[in-house]
Amino acid sequence: MKCPRDQTELKIEHHMGIEVDHCPDCNGRWLDHHQLDHLEATVPSTEEERRATIMYGERTGDLKCPTCDRKMTVFQYRAYHLELDTCPDEHGYWLDAGEDGHVRDIIEERVKGLARAADAEAGWGRFLGGLRGKKKR
Ligand SMILES: [Zn+2]
Numbered sequence: 001m002k003c004p005r006d007q008t009e010l011k012i013e014h015h016m017g018i019e020v021d022h023c024p025d026c027n028g029r030w031l032d033h034h035q036l037d038h039l040e041a042t043v044p045s046t047e048e049e050r051r052a053t054i055m056y057g058e059r060t061g062d063l064k065c066p067t068c069d070r071k072m073t074v075f076q077y078r079a080y081h082l083e084l085d086t087c088p089d090e091h092g093y094w095l096d097a098g099e100d101g102h103v104r105d106i107i108e109e110r111v112k113g114l115a116r117a118a119d120a121e122a123g124w125g126r127f128l129g130g131l132r133g134k135k136k137r
């Protein structure tokens, strides 16, 4: 398989417990369609937290799928400012150098955001409980 950016032969690499095709030239990585889920799962989070739609603002990009040579779709990953390329036939995702780290950061941020929301809800519950407590007296 060849790098969609510079046509360098991709090398199989074990990255955070998953097998990815890595370009030694530009440091990009090719992930099979299901491997993005695996990468996301390397961050402690529940399936529910990760289930939200991940593709926004789709458009046809310039890179070609290393598996089938079709032009890939560029999309905003989970509406964050991170653009990934994916094959329209679901062969996989192309992550430029460092983008896999961004994916993990985004998931971590999401999990923290949800934890904060849960905290706020619990705090609000205590507040309401306090009000009810006062009413009884
Ligand atoms: Zn490359």
Ligand SMILES: [Zn+2]
Binding pocket: 065, 066, 067, 068, 069, 070, 087, 088, 089, 090, 091, 092
């Ligand atoms: Zn493809």
